[in-house]
Amino acid sequence: MPSPHPESLVHDQPSRSLTLLLATTCALAVATVYFAQPLLGAMAASLGISQAHVGLVVGSTQAGYAVGLLLIVPLGxxxxRKRLILCQxxxxxxxxxxxxMAWDWAVLLAAMGVVGLxxxxxxxxxAHAATLASPTRQGQVVGAVTSGVVLGILLARLVAGGMADLAGWRSVYLGAAGLVMVMALLLWRTLPGAPPGERRQGYRALLGSLIGLYRYDRLLRQRGLLALLIFAAFSVLWSTMVLPLSAAPLAxxxxxxxxxxLAGIAGALAAARAGRMADRGLGERTTGLAxxxxxxxxxPSALLGQSLLALALGVLMLDFAVQAxxxxxxxxxxxxRGEMASRLVGAYMCCYSIGSGLGAVAATWxxxxxxxxxxxxxxxxxxxxxxxYWLYLRIVEGRCGMAAGAAMPGGDQNL
Structure with a gap:
């Protein structure tokens, strides 16, 4: 009897090996956004650009990322989604x-914009991993894949700096290009296609529905605002921490x-655990604790001037909480809601992007x-x-629940 096609095994997907591959690919993809931060000085010297203008490299990458959230992610x-992932x-x-290989400033900026895009x-x-997983494993799978995102963000600066010291800043991007090609080949061989969904609407209607999500989806508004706030806090720490650490007397x-x-790796562990808690119906409790x-x-982060160990503890706690x-x-x-997973993720991540940007601007100022x-x-x-805000939502929802229970015959007996 012939073995079934991988796409017929959706409810058994993704396997642990496929989940690990998706997490690894996510780590590499998100790292490409953050590679440039420790390399700006080397880029400026190589291309003869002033330090005042080299920050446009990061700006171009982030601008491309923001555009991609709005225009590309909903295409899923x-x-x-498999074909979309491979094309990207x-x-x-x-x-x-x-x-x-860029030797011209304009070419570099344009290429970095595409990297972010x-x-x-x-x-x-x-979104694809969530739709492949069974309902009982969805949170666990999302948490595992998100762990790769966390590791990519945290390790990108360290890896880029080390490779640049050994072989120059260009080696970072050339090496990453080779790894991305390897990941694409592996996913082409192993990743199942998307389950059939509602795809009759056109692209313009799709983008219109993305905007409509903010208006009609109360859960998206609530969780989107939480995302904006927690990633603003995340960006406040990570965008300014290097300034006192690199200045005297620490230098x-x-x-x-x-x-x-590396202290933030605890955040990756929290990500997987939080997904399991959500699968068990404990998502709200996890949110409040985090x-x-x-x-x-x-x-402890405020004690940076007295103790680097205290700062490391603060970093660990913050990353743990944000990722949870x-x-x-x-x-x-x-x-x-697998049929609209890409739009939901895109709309949600726009809130994340806004929070990150606002946090960085305010903190450096x-x-x-x-x-x-x-x-x-x-x-x-x-x-x-x-x-x-989370406490407020719990109080309001608790009152609504009590009102609904009182309106039922028997009042609280039916709760």
Missing amino acids: DLFD LLLSMLALLTVG MAVVVQVMV LSHTQVGLFG LAVLTLSWL VHVTNQSLLLAG LHARWGWMAVCGLGASISALAWG
Whole structure:
């Protein structure tokens, strides 16, 4: 008897090996967005660009990423996600090769924009993994794949700095292009196609429905606002932490600063665990606990001037909390809604992108004027606001539940 086609085994998918492959590919894809941060000085020297303008490399990448969230991620609800993923990976490979061989400033900026544009393949893979998993494993699978995203963000700076020290900044992008090609080949061989869904609407209607999600989907609005706040807090820490660490009296090297990212690996572990908790119906409890940890994480972080160990503890707590809420948000949003998973992920990640940008701008402005303690005060305020918003939602939903129960015959006896 012939073996069934992989696409007929949707409810047994994804296997542990396929989940690991998706997580690894996500780690590589998201790392391409963050490689440039420790390499800006080397890029400026290589291309003869002033330090004042080299920041456009990061800006171009982030702009491409934002455009991709709006225009590319929703395509996963219109076309076969496997084909979309493979196309994005191949275009990403070409863009990375162009960056690695660019000798002109304009070419570099354009290629970095495409790198960011194609990096949204991460969100398409998260949506695809969620639709492949059975309902009882969906949160676990989303958490495992998101763990790869966390590791990619945390390790990108360290790996890029190490490779640049050994073989120059161009080697980072040329090596990444080769790895992306390998990942594309492996996924072509092993990744099942998308389950059949509703794909009759056109692209313009699809984008219109994406905007409509914010208006009509209450859960998206709630979880999107939480995402905006937690990633604003995340960006407050990571966008400014390098400033006091690299300045006197600490004067740490870029490699030493990058080592703090290793403390954030706990966030990857939290991501997988949070997905399992959501599968068990404990998503709200996980969210509340994680937001409390996020708020408290700023206490040890504020002791940066006295203890690097305290800062490492603060980083660990913050990454643990942010990733736990992030995975829980996605698990709750995608549960039972596989036909619109790409649009939901795209709309949700737009909130993440806005929060990250606002947090970075506000934190660097505060640090320039009032120093690290002001930054920690901002981060703690944003985190406390997120926690307070969650508590408010729980109180409102509790009152609505009591009102509904009282309206039923027998009142509380039917709750």
